[in-house]
Amino acid sequence: MQHPHKRRTLRVLAISAALLTGATFLNGAAQAAGYPERPINLIVSYGPGGGTDLVARMLAPFLQKYLGNDARIVVLNRPGAGGAIGFTELARAQADGYTIGFINTPNLLTIPIERKSAFSWQSYDLLGNLIDDPGAFTVRNDNPLKTLADLSDYAKKNPGKVTVGTTGTGSDDHLAMLRFERSSNTQLSHIPYKGAGEVRGALAGGEITIGAINVGEALQYQKGGTPLRFLGQMGKTRSAALPDVPTFKEQGYDFELASLRGLAAPKGLPEEVRGKLVSALKRTVDDPEFQAKAKEMFAPLRYLPPAEYAKELAAGEAEFQQLWKAAPWLDK
Structure with a gap:
């Protein structure tokens, strides 16, 4: 049989715990x-x-x-x-x-x-x-490259000469560049930036050959007056906002990134x-x-x-x- 004093202590502890739980709950609710x-x-x-x-x-x-x-x-x-x-x-x-x-x-x-x-x-x-x-490869409007095949041909003849601007090492843009290198057997030069805005500026200023910029971002830059053109987009299917630009898969490069x-x-x-x-x-x-x-x-x-x-x-x-x-x- 439990000692009355012990029972009282347990009861007090149980009530204290309940009050604390309630207070915590009320405090959380009040906080929200x-x-x-x-x-x-x-x-x-x-x-x-x-x-x-x-x-x-x-x-x-x-x-x-x-x-x-x-x-x-x-x-x-x-x-x-x-x-x-x-x-x-x-x-x-x-x-x-x-x-x-x-x-x-x-x-x-x-x-x-x-x-x-x-x-x-x-x-x-x-x-x-x-x-x-989805990711995309873009070039300036005055660039003679029109397709990914053009890019591959040019890069093979000029190893390391094609510069690709990305939002950093390990970004979707960078991985896309590496996958393109492997699937086209070419060698490109990686130029990392701190954001797509910087990549856009570098592309517009002619500092890089390729801007690896996501479709939505590139379309917005295009609308804002940046003279860029798409070589390909990396979605499973063509973006509804970009119906005339073929995917990388359609152009023979079997990968997608977004x-x-x-x-x-x-x-x-x-x-x-x-x-x-x-x-x-x-x-x-x-x-x-x-x-x-x-x-x-x-x-x-x-x-x-x-x-x-x-x-x-x-x-x-x-x-x-x-x-x-x-x-x-x-x-x-």
Whole structure:
């Protein structure tokens, strides 16, 4: 038989635990009800004027609207190291909902494979994927190259002379360049930049031969007056926004590459705050005005809720690990 004093102690402990649990729950609920109470930083791991930056600035007013509480979102550019600087800052930030950011594939998946990193895709609470933008090779309008076959012929006759601008080592643009080299038996020269905006500037200024720029970004630059032309696009099928440009596969180069761009936060967000962010993103994607703006910007929307997004990232990681074993993509 249990001593009465012991029973009383256990009862007091049980009540205290229940009160603590309740207080934690109420505190979390109160935190969510009041959230956001100060500006939210939205990290973009690439330079101003790139596809992610432009989408982030278009997205911010919609997220603010659906978060309520007079939310204010501040876009912070943290370019460099192929995205690793921004991804690291996002992973290390406080998990309170006041720092969120874009995570971009394949860089998010390839950087931890190729070198020691302070992040992996599991370092984040995923809020949802937004964009799926196929890669492309572009040239200046005055460049005589018209097709990938032209590029291959020229590169074979001039080894190392073709310069390819990308958003960094291990990016989809860089991997596309390496795959093209292997499948065409050519030798190209890699020129990494801090974002697609810089690649566009280098291409427009005649500093590089090829701008490896995603379809949506390139179309927007073209619309803005950059004199560029497509040699091929890397989607499974031709983009609806670019129906006259054949895919790499159609031109005999059997690979496809694209960049997923989604929102994430540091791991360990309070559940109610995470729910609020996930819901605000979903409502943004469903907003016809947002969809119209995305179309105007040639930003190919592909919403994935957190669980589906995680599956896609896990599958991509496995694929890149295999690719790394077969052919490491670091510059020689």
